Amino acid sequence: MVEQTLRYRDDEPVGDPAVTVDAFAEQSNATAVRIEPGDDARALLPHLDRIALVEVNFPAYTEGRGYSAARILREHGYAGELRAVGDVLVDQLSHMRRCGFDSFAPEQDISREAADKAFATWPEVYQKTVDGRPAIWAKRHG
Amino acid sequence: MYQYDSYDQQMVDTRVAEFRDQVSRRLAGEITEDQFKPLRLKNGLYLQLHAYMLRVAIPYGTLSSAQMRMLGDIADKYDRGYGHFTTRQNIQYNWIKLEQAPDLLADLASVEMHAIQTSGNCIRNTTADQFAGAAADELVDPRPYAELLRQWSTFHPEFDYLPRKFKIAIIGSDTDRAAMKLHDIGIQLVQNDAGEIGCRFYVGGGMGRTPMIAPVIGDFVPPLQMISYLEACLRVYNRYGRRDNKYKARIKILVHEIGADEYRRQVEEEFAHILTLGLEPPPAELERIKGFFEQPGFEAGLSDDLDLSDPDFALWVDQNTHAHKQPGYAIVTISLKPVGGIPGDATADQIRLMADLAKELSFDELRVTHAQNIVLPHVRKADLYALWQKLDAAGLADANLDLIGDIIACPGLDYCSLANARSIPVAQKISERFADLGRQRELGELKLKISGCINACGHHHAGHIGILGVDRKGTENYQLLLGGSEAADTSLGTITGPGFSEDGIVDAVEKATNVYLAQRSDGERFLDTYRRIGMAPFKEAIYG
Amino acid sequence: MKIITGNELRTGDVIWWAGEGWSRHVNDAVDVPEGAEAIIARENAKQIVTDTHVIDATQTPEGVRPAHIKDRIRALGPTVRLDLSLKPADPTAGNWVI
Numbered sequence: 125m126v127e128q129t130l131r132y133r134d135d136e137p138v139g140d141p142a143v144t145v146d147a148f149a150e151q152s153n154a155t156a157v158r159i160e161p162g163d164d165a166r167a168l169l170p171h172l173d174r175i176a177l178v179e180v181n182f183p184a185y186t187e188g189r190g191y192s193a194a195r196i197l198r199e200h201g202y203a204g205e206l207r208a209v210g211d212v213l214v215d216q217l218s219h220m221r222r223c224g225f226d227s228f229a230p231e232q233d234i235s236r237e238a239a240d241k242a243f244a245t246w247p248e249v250y251q252k253t254v255d256g257r258p259a260i261w262a263k264r265h266g
Numbered sequence: 267m268y269q270y271d272s273y274d275q276q277m278v279d280t281r282v283a284e285f286r287d288q289v290s291r292r293l294a295g296e297i298t299e300d301q302f303k304p305l306r307l308k309n310g311l312y313l314q315l316h317a318y319m320l321r322v323a324i325p326y327g328t329l330s331s332a333q334m335r336m337l338g339d340i341a342d343k344y345d346r347g348y349g350h351f352t353t354r355q356n357i358q359y360n361w362i363k364l365e366q367a368p369d370l371l372a373d374l375a376s377v378e379m380h381a382i383q384t385s386g387n388c389i390r391n392t393t394a395d396q397f398a399g400a401a402a403d404e405l406v407d408p409r410p411y412a413e414l415l416r417q418w419s420t421f422h423p424e425f426d427y428l429p430r431k432f433k434i435a436i437i438g439s440d441t442d443r444a445a446m447k448l449h450d451i452g453i454q455l456v457q458n459d460a461g462e463i464g465c466r467f468y469v470g471g472g473m474g475r476t477p478m479i480a481p482v483i484g485d486f487v488p489p490l491q492m493i494s495y496l497e498a499c500l501r502v503y504n505r506y507g508r509r510d511n512k513y514k515a516r517i518k519i520l521v522h523e524i525g526a527d528e529y530r531r532q533v534e535e536e537f538a539h540i541l542t543l544g545l546e547p548p549p550a551e552l553e554r555i556k557g558f559f560e561q562p563g564f565e566a567g568l569s570d571d572l573d574l575s576d577p578d579f580a581l582w583v584d585q586n587t588h589a590h591k592q593p594g595y596a597i598v599t600i601s602l603k604p605v606g607g608i609p610g611d612a613t614a615d616q617i618r619l620m621a622d623l624a625k626e627l628s629f630d631e632l633r634v635t636h637a638q639n640i641v642l643p644h645v646r647k648a649d650l651y652a653l654w655q656k657l658d659a660a661g662l663a664d665a666n667l668d669l670i671g672d673i674i675a676c677p678g679l680d681y682c683s684l685a686n687a688r689s690i691p692v693a694q695k696i697s698e699r700f701a702d703l704g705r706q707r708e709l710g711e712l713k714l715k716i717s718g719c720i721n722a723c724g725h726h727h728a729g730h731i732g733i734l735g736v737d738r739k740g741t742e743n744y745q746l747l748l749g750g751s752e753a754a755d756t757s758l759g760t761i762t763g764p765g766f767s768e769d770g771i772v773d774a775v776e777k778a779t780n781v782y783l784a785q786r787s788d789g790e791r792f793l794d795t796y797r798r799i800g801m802a803p804f805k806e807a808i809y810g
Numbered sequence: 811m812k813i814i815t816g817n818e819l820r821t822g823d824v825i826w827w828a829g830e831g832w833s834r835h836v837n838d839a840v841d842v843p844e845g846a847e848a849i850i851a852r853e854n855a856k857q858i859v860t861d862t863h864v865i866d867a868t869q870t871p872e873g874v875r876p877a878h879i880k881d882r883i884r885a886l887g888p889t890v891r892l893d894l895s896l897k898p899a900d901p902t903a904g905n906w907v908i
Contacts, residue, residue: 161509185304186387188427192504195424199543215305219423245284248273250417252545253424260273260417261547264554293820295857313861315884317822346894361894363821608890679880680888688883690890740879741908 130239131227133205138177158209165193172202180225182210191223198224198254217242224254267330267631268413268558270378277420278375281382285309286368293365310384311367314683318362321384322374326394326412326436327355327634331625334632336377338617344370349617351602351610353674353723354433355393355634356384360681382420387428389419389500395437395444396633399559400597400643402589406438406455406463410556411492414547418493425500429507430515432500433472445636445752447471447480448728450517451499458486465492469499469529470521473722477758478518481526483533491537494546498537502529561592562629562644568594572647579654581703582665587650596650598628598642599635600657601664601672605701606694609675610638619660627653636725637674637713639667669706670714670779671697674725678718678735679742685718687735687742688768692716695772700779709779712792713751728752730793731778732759733771744771748778748804749796760801763809774808781807811841811869814849815881816862824884825859826874832859835896836885837873872906882907 131137142158143151145167156177159165168175178197180190187210194206205227208220212230217239220228228234252259270278285305292302306312310321322337329337337357341349344366345359352358362370374380383390392415399407415434419425425432435444438455446452452468464486471480487495503517506524521529570593574580588597600620602610612620620640624632627649633641645653657663666672673696676682678689693716700706715729719736726732732747743765750759766774779792781804786795796804813836814827825832826839827849833839842849846864853859866877876882887895889904897903 186427187509188387188425188429188504189509191424191427192501199539213301216426219421219426222423246277246280246421248276249423250277250420251422252543259547261551263273264271265548265550293857299819299854299860313817313822315880316824316887317817360888361822365820679883680890683880685880688889694890737879740877742879 128233129207129227129229130234130236131205132221133226135205138205140177142177142179159190159193161187161189163193165196168197168202169200172197172200172204175202175204177205177207178202179207179209179229182208182212185211185213185216187211191219194220194224195254214238214242218246222249222251222253222255222257267328268325268409268555274417275375275378278378278380278382281309281380282368282371282375285371289364289368304386306364306367307385308383308388309367309371310381311362311364312385312683314360314681315679316681317360318364318367319681320359320362320367320370320381321352322357322359322379322381323384323391324356324379324634325416326392326398326409327396327636328394328398328409329624329632329634330377331621331630331632333377333379334621334624335618336373336379338614338621340370340373341614341617343373348611348613350608350677351612351634351638351640353636353638353676353725354391355396355636356391357634358677360677385431386426387430387432388426389422389428389432389434392416392419393433393435393444393449393636395439395442396635396641397443397588397597397643398438398633399561400590400595401439401441402591403441404439404591405457407559408436408438408453408455409559410552411453411455411465411489412436413555413558414493414552415496418496418547425504428500428504429509430512430517432503432517434496440754442752442754442756443635445725445728445756447756448473448477448725448752449480451496452480453492455489456486463489465489465495467495467499469533470518470526472516472518473725473727474516475513475720475722476516476519477722477727478522479756479758480518481521483521483526483530490549490552491541491546494540494543495533495537497540497545498533501536501540502532506532562631564592564595564644565646568646568648570594570647572650576651578658578665579651581707582654582663583650585665585669585707586667590644592644594647596645596647598645598650598653599667600640600642600662601666602639602662603666603672603697604661604664605671605697607697608690609673609693612640616660616662619656620662623653623656637668637672639672665703666706668711668713669703670700670709670712670731671703671706672713673697674713674715674729676717676719676724678716678724682718684721685735686720686737687718687744689716689718689724689733689735692733692735692744692768692771695768696775699772699776709782710791712779714775715750725752726750727758728756729759730791730796731775733775734761736765738765742768744768746771746774746778746808748801749793751793757797762801762805777807778804811867811874812843812846812864813839813867813874813876814842814846814862814864815839815876815884816853816859819858819860826885827853836867836876839867839874841869875906879907
């Protein structure tokens with residue numbers, strides 16, 4: 125449900141239903157796609173300019189492939205909405221955002237206050253990822 | 267030694283505050299056990315057979331005396347006066363109360379320590395050669411690389427929910443003291459013909475129920491691309507490692523199933539992409555870290571002569587010290603394997619004594635070994651006798667390093683909820699059977715390793731003699747393996763045949779050693795004789 | 811007999827369902843031939859115990875004896891540190907688990 129989605133973007137949400145990766149390749153007018161854990165995110169790379177929303181499904185919180193899928197899309201320049209859906213826990217939001225997610229539709233509601241607190245927990249990070257935050261090593265060496 | 271700056275300190279302090287909040291929410295009933303369990307596991311807090319167990323990370327096995335002293339104080343303050351050093355160079359406390367765990371973590375943070383990622387399907391604490399920076403045979407000190415790795419792996423956002431846990435070891439000499447090829451990733455720092463240093467990546471090793479020796483995947487990765495190469499290795503694993511079966515989820519299964527060549531191809535492809543992203547810390551960061559690992563202020567021109575007129579001291583020097591790169595110094599290994607003792611256990615008083623001795627005699631430094639012993643890396647030879655006397659008075663001078671009494675054993679069914687059989691009583695009985703040091707020395711180097719279940723925390727696959735405890739219809743049963751090694755000549759042991767009772771396995775071990783004594787050629791270790799004559803004579807003696 | 815065991819949430823101590831509350835001594839464990847799930851659900855909801863589950867045991871002249879060695883070790887304590895077990899004064903206590 126859109127109203128339960130935590131969005132950290134200024135543009136309008138996409139109304140189109142997300143189609144599967146397989147279906148997306150055949151539908152030239154689709155703008156929203158849903159990645160399941162076994163899908164190869166790189167299959168979307170030729171089409172990034174026409175995608176406005178990518179949903180990445182986390183059927184269980186232990187499912188970690190979506191983190192790599194998100195980073196790969198961002199590393200290749202995807203600028204549309206990247207939404208984590210499914211078993212998404214508050215303690216995972218920070219890592220997900222660092223991997224490029226900018227919206228979250230958890231099965232179990234997370235309040236915006238709780239989400240904001242989670243994002244604010246770690247003021248510094250050790251790694252450079254795709255979220256634009258400078259790694260600690262970059263700060264150390266100006 | 268590495269020292270935290272404000273960034274590092276803030277990271278562990280934040281972690282303590284976060285966990286304090288999580289624990290208070292759990293104790294207040296605001297979150298359920300199902301929600302809390304993954305959070306406490308990320309902080310190394312398990313629920314074991316008798317209580318909560320906390321596993322504290324000792325990054326690359328290196329400790330200052332202040333850190334070691336704190337480990338002793340924690341044993342008194344929060345536990346029952348002792349701790350258990352593990353086969354991954356960490357320490358575990360067996361009797362932790364959940365309500366006190368945040369205070370314990372705060373005490374650890376006060377000496378730049380933590381329990382981050384000591385559990386869970388994430389990158390665990392990196393281990394290293396315990397003689398790093400001291401060994402005469404060292405090419406490159408691996409500790410700066412290990413620290414770079416520690417920071418990179420801490421709260422890595424992409425690799426916190428891997429298919430399974432992930433263990434990395436790094437060494438900088440040809441002598442492998444870290445079981446490097448039996449890790450998910452083993453890195454050996456090597457030198458090429460042009461004199462340049464590079465990282466040789468072994469990927470896909472491991473023990474557990476499907477033991478495998480890691481193949482070389484990256485033969486010579488420039489050190490300033492090490493992090494990028496790790497990112498590539500981990501990403502391929504995170505995307506394609508099996509998640510349908512937890513017993514087939516380690517990276518060794520992926521590398522085995524698709525083959526080393528195909529895995530290498532995928533890594534190289536990912537690596538080429540990652541190199542374009544600028545993820546690698548700059549050379550200045552590695553140099554900054556290296557600055558913490560400068561040689562301590564060794565005295566020049568010291569003599570290597572030793573007065574060995576005390577025969578017990580002479581035995582200890584012969585067995586428990588190693589060649590140091592600096593003349594006049596030695597590397598000392600303190601055995602935590604007294605006859606009839608619990609391998610790897612040390613009392614709070616012993617821990618504090620070792621801390622004091624390190625401060626006084628070893629430039630403030632200690633190391634933990636994967637064989638569950640403690641190292642004082644830089645001791646003047648002139649101080650060895652006084653050191654030995656103090657250790658002896660504290661029950662810490664057993665001269666049995668790498669002998670049959672120096673047994674590796676996991677906690678087993680006495681403590682561990684995963685275990686099928688007890689490990690410690692078997693270790694105790696074997697060390698009592700071979701209590702005589704002369705007999706042990708006659709047998710020479712003989713690495714005996716005991717695991718209480720198939721997960722192989724006691725490294726039984728890699729023992730010259732390995733023992734695996736299993737559950738046979740509700741009673742403990744022990745299988746015997748021969749021929750394993752986790753040194754540079756890594757090999758996996760072979761099961762001799764049907765298993766034994768607790769007393770039976772002690773007899774079987776003794777029979778195996780008798781075959782060796784009868785059949786050995788000059789200079790052969792137990793392992794060498796086994797490799798030469800094969801299993802048959804041992805089998806005949808054990809079961810015949 | 812069926813008995814219920816678990817750990818106290820705050821301390822992690824091994825505990826046994828004793829009929830009206832929890833005990834640290836296995837001999838206080840009571841037989842719960844039926845209704846164990848309801849007890850577990852009720853006790854879990856109080857958020858003071860964790861890892862609660864039902865195990866098999868037998869009533870012997872010496873007391874309650876869990877069927878599996880793992881539970882006997884839980885009941886006694888580590889056999890290699892009897893000083894920390896429930897029977898620190900009995901050097902043969904470890905034989906009970908075998």
